[in-house]
Amino acid sequence: MTLESYRNFVTIVECGSILAAANQLLIAQPSLSNQLKNIETYYGAKLLIRNRHKLELTDAGRVFYLHAREICQAEEKLHNEIHNKKTAFSELLKLSIPAGNSAYFLHHLFDDFRAAYPNVNFDFYEIPSDFAIPNVLNHVTEIGLIRSSLPGYASLAVYPYEKEEIVAICKPDHRLMQNGDILDIAQLADYPLAVPFDCLDLVRSSFGHRLLAPNISIITSSNATAIEWARSFGTIALASLTTADFQHIKDLAVKHFSDDNLFITSAFIVNKEYPLSRAARNFLGFHGVDVG
Template sequence: MEIRQLVYFVAVAEKGTITEAAKSLHISQPPVSVQLKLLEEELGCVLFDRNTRHMELTEAGQKFYQRASAILEQFDSARREMRDIESGVAGTLRIGVVSSLCGGMFLDWMKEFRKDHPRIHFEIQEGNTYQMIEKTRMHQVEMAFVRTPFSASDLKRVPILKEDLYVVGKEEFFQKQADEPEQSIALKELTGIPMILYRRWEPLITEAFRKQELTPEIFCQCEDARTVISMAEKAMGIGIVPQSIFRDNRELCGYPIREREFRSEIFAVYGKQTYVSSATRGFLDYVEKQVKQLLIH
């Protein structure tokens, strides 16, 4: 088995046809066809269903695609590692970020880091925590910034920051707080108000209500904290989001939840056995220093 066979296989799997794969690789079609046939013979199984207009992966092909992608990423990582050793500088940071971080403090970290490292470039992939963890496992990103709760014993976890969850909404939903200004809000004060929840936090929130023998009025669940903010801005209900995604919003009122279990922790995660470039490690060190300074002040 050769690296080029894996490259050809992955290209066909992603492009859907040998013609398009060959174009993307800047080679002619025959070498791609020949190497795919040799690969299938060596593996002893059929990787593609060739009876359709596009070449669809068989069940074996889907499994092998995951393995081949990981092998190619490790091969690329090894090349980057050698370049790092030779030059001391890596040019591109491939980082995953949960969407609730992308519009706030993460952009500040990027901006300030690049001032000191103008030759650094970023490749950012966004999604929820589970998606970012999976991309880290598949070596599609070197490191990801994610939020609790999550389980990933196979990854190295670096704690970054704990922050309060805030109840946010239009002023009309917080009349009591407007009349009697307080620094926080209790769960019992949220009963009877339509709530917009980030789906991953729904079990935590409903359990907290249940412990107090309360029932939340959940109007909508969604997959993105930014959607929660957008719906709250339309006065569709109140949302529960991390403090950092709310901090610069001038359209909504916001109050930390009084019950202390409502906190979100940000972690950086990366593979325990995966090479992490010097630039990525440098960025992580920079983020940790920035957060420490923030906590001191």
Template sequence: MNLEYYKNFVEIVDSGNFSAASRKLMIAQPALSNQVKTLETLYNTKLLIRNARSVDLTDEGKILYNRSKSILTLLDTTQKEIASCVQGQKGTLWLGMSPALPDAYITNLLLAFNKQYPEITYELFEVNAAQLVELLNNGIIEVGIIRASGSDYPTLSSALTLSEQMVAVYPRENPWLAPDLEKIPISMLKDVPLSISKGFRKILTNAFVKEGLTPSFFCVSTTRVATLMWMEAGVAVAVVPSSLRYDYGKEGYCCCPVGDSPLSIDRSFAYLKGRKLSAMAETFLDFSRNMFSEINGLEQSDI
């Protein structure tokens, strides 16, 4: 089996015609035509229908095209994994996360991982949850740090899950909340302008509805930077994960758990079910498990 024939067959289909494939592959059109004829002879069937400016797959050609792509992807993955083993802990980690910085947990994780594995580089995607799932499903990234539930994303599995309390962050001097609270019941947030990230809207709304109340969302943003901006300006109270205690648990600000039984939100280190992860992705997940092993709420499960 000449793998180049299958690779070129896929390129002809993806390019739309022999001429475009010939230019991209830098192989003469007659040579490509002969390769296709060889494959058609091998499988004893017609694989392509030539039109004036394009090619169409026959039913048999569709089978060969799909199988060829799978084989080529498997070979490419195999080559990358072998290269990773040969080179040791070198290469690129393809990682996605929600746009959640500043975030002490993630910042400390990435800096510690870099210190341990200084020769690993990063392709880092900061996008929303739906886009992270798309990147995982399409094989663009290997690991996504995502807030999700199993009913939303059944194609994903979780290597580990961190459970974080939700806290209200606010200036000590403000017109709504006292600075010496140990916890903030939902009822105490009635009519308080809240600044939150979009991913927290549902859990907070449900908590308010359970108390027969309606939340006063001043700003629902896609980034944590905007969420905190309004809080720092004294315009609203920010509701954020407890990891921000490290940044705002200081003089001038208060960080207090929200809810009688503090609300919490899970963050999963997710990957595509059934996908064989690269050595670097496995190394990153193992490192993350070890680093967070003492944090309450660490679990292994499907998202």
């Protein structure tokens, strides 16, 4: 068996079809189908059941997939370590961070650390918080930064990082600005809203407590997109802002809410079952996390 066979099998499973995997791998579909048959012949077991609309792993296929993915990850880790030895970088830090972070937040998180530790190279997985958790559980990344309810897995250590208040953001001449310094969320019931996905459940819950439904005109993947809708199209953005974000929206007006529950806590997560690298310990310690 070649490494390519393992990689291609993992791609087939994760793409959900041979056609999609072939397109991603830039391989002819018949060739990829033959590779799959050769793997099944080699191991003497049926690995995939091909239904009309999707592929399903057999029990043997599930075992093979998990080990094939481990093989691919080990090869990738080896490749990265060798690459780092050939360059000026001496350490590699793999992190999962929420997709849609503003550039200002990323500067806030990494600029000073990179200045203090110039020999650390980074491997970022920018994905939704819910996907960062399995990445850390499966040791794909050492550290995850999440913006969601804190996970309750026994193998995860959770370190709260920042409290991000959800605020209303709109143009300074918006008539909402005439409603005082502090808003009740019920005052927004008649206005179109732009809400990032991370804030969606909290916004709906806050409206629901007042027996109201929010008028959500767009759900965005990032705060930046929601804010741009407020800036360009006159909607009201309900977004969680970090300290780094506030200073970069001075052309817009910001209103705070009376509801004390409208905030998101971001947190670092690590897998307690794996020892942290020196780079990971330094990164967490740099951001005030004592991992002992």
